Amino acid sequence: xxxxxxxxxxxxxxxxxxxxxxxxxxxxxxxxxxxxxxxxxxxxxxxxxxxxxxxxxxxxxxxxxxxxxxxxxxxxxxxxxxxxxxxxxxxxxxxxxxxxxxxxxxxxxxxxxxx
Amino acid sequence: xxxxxxxxxxxxxxxxxxxxxxxxxxxxxxxxxxxxxxxxxxxxxxxxxxxxxxxxxxxxxxxxxxxxxxxxxxxxxxxxxxxxxxxxxxxxxxxxxxxxxxxxxxxxxxxxxxx
Amino acid sequence: xxxxxxxxxxxxxxxxxxxxxxxxxxxxxxxxxxxxxxxxxxxxxxxxxxxxxxxxxxxxxxxxxxxxxxxxxxxxxxxxxxxxxxxxxxxxxxxxxxxxxxxxxxxxxxxxxxx
Numbered sequence: 469x470x471x472x473x474x475x476x477x478x479x480x481x482x483x484x485x486x487x488x489x490x491x492x493x494x495x496x497x498x499x500x501x502x503x504x505x506x507x508x509x510x511x512x513x514x515x516x517x518x519x520x521x522x523x524x525x526x527x528x529x530x531x532x533x534x535x536x537x538x539x540x541x542x543x544x545x546x547x548x549x550x551x552x553x554x555x556x557x558x559x560x561x562x563x564x565x566x567x568x569x570x571x572x573x574x575x576x577x578x579x580x581x582x583x
Numbered sequence: 584x585x586x587x588x589x590x591x592x593x594x595x596x597x598x599x600x601x602x603x604x605x606x607x608x609x610x611x612x613x614x615x616x617x618x619x620x621x622x623x624x625x626x627x628x629x630x631x632x633x634x635x636x637x638x639x640x641x642x643x644x645x646x647x648x649x650x651x652x653x654x655x656x657x658x659x660x661x662x663x664x665x666x667x668x669x670x671x672x673x674x675x676x677x678x679x680x681x682x683x684x685x686x687x688x689x690x691x692x693x694x695x696x697x698x
Numbered sequence: 699x700x701x702x703x704x705x706x707x708x709x710x711x712x713x714x715x716x717x718x719x720x721x722x723x724x725x726x727x728x729x730x731x732x733x734x735x736x737x738x739x740x741x742x743x744x745x746x747x748x749x750x751x752x753x754x755x756x757x758x759x760x761x762x763x764x765x766x767x768x769x770x771x772x773x774x775x776x777x778x779x780x781x782x783x784x785x786x787x788x789x790x791x792x793x794x795x796x797x798x799x800x801x802x803x804x805x806x807x808x809x810x811x812x813x
Contacts, residue, residue, distance in 0.1 A: 491790045494793070645719075654799060
């Protein structure tokens with residue numbers, strides 16, 4: 469079973485598929501000046517686009533790992549998450565606080581999908 | 584290969600299975616007043632229950648991710664882990680410090696199992 | 699489909715394989731006195747060795763999770779990573795800051811590979 473890599477550069481691939489499984493890199497917002505809710509919105513847009521290229525959508529997500537630079541943004545992130553997630557097919561989830569490569573990043577989300 | 588979701592609400596599923604793989608959400612204790620060892624005990628009880636519903640047990644665990652609010656609780660968590668884990672079939676593991684959605688949570692554990 | 703465990707002790711296995719998937723524990727350097735670049739080098743050596751035992755190499759890596767004790771070491775870690783990674787077959791990646799079981803550990807890396 470072969471591995472297919474999507475949006476790759478010399479350091480990493482933004483998505484990797486194998487045997488129907490699809491794993492993304494931790495996604496970040498395009499605009500780091502946005503607040504946590506705005507960054508979450510952009511991160512989820514990126515995840516939607518990566519899934520679509522794979523022929524998947526958010527109902528294919530098995531699990532999501534969410535990191536917040538400040539756990540005080542938990543409610544703000546969830547407000548965007550809850551409006552976005554497939555309420556019929558929600559993934560397993562973990563959410564913890566962590567610092568990122570840029571102090572302007574407020575949220576990173578990585579997903580594993582399958583189909 | 585279809586995805587099956589267990590104990591789902593509108594935000595997340597506590598367990599998701601696909602193709603023999605089973606991924607849980609990060610599990611937390613029932614009683615946040617317990618110390619790290621007590622919370623670890625309750626988290627592992629929840630994982631046992633989720634695995635049992637899937638027809639699996641702890642010998643099916645492929646990997647576990649453990650987050651501790653205070654890495655100083657590493658020994659306390661391990662004392663409970665070591666008494667619980669399948670010593671013949673132990674999983675791959677990662678354990679790091681991280682803050683959670685509630686400051687009363689001392690440990691969260693997520694597992695991926697298979698069979 | 700059976701689970702095979704590699705380099706196991708009573709607490710964890712350093713690698714677990716199932717159905718062509720291979721997950722390692724978070725790997726640490728041998729010499730905790732090394733700086734972040736040196737520890738990254740030793741961690742990647744360990745990952746190479748674990749993959750080789752499985753009949754895999756770094757081109758089989760689907761995803762990597764990198765934790766740094768100090769995110770200020772991001773560039774130092776990347777300098778070693780970039781010289782090591784398969785530039786044709788790079789994995790999905792997440793990298794965040796986290797504290798470890800020993801304050802002398804500067805980096806831990808866990809990978810999921812497949813073939």
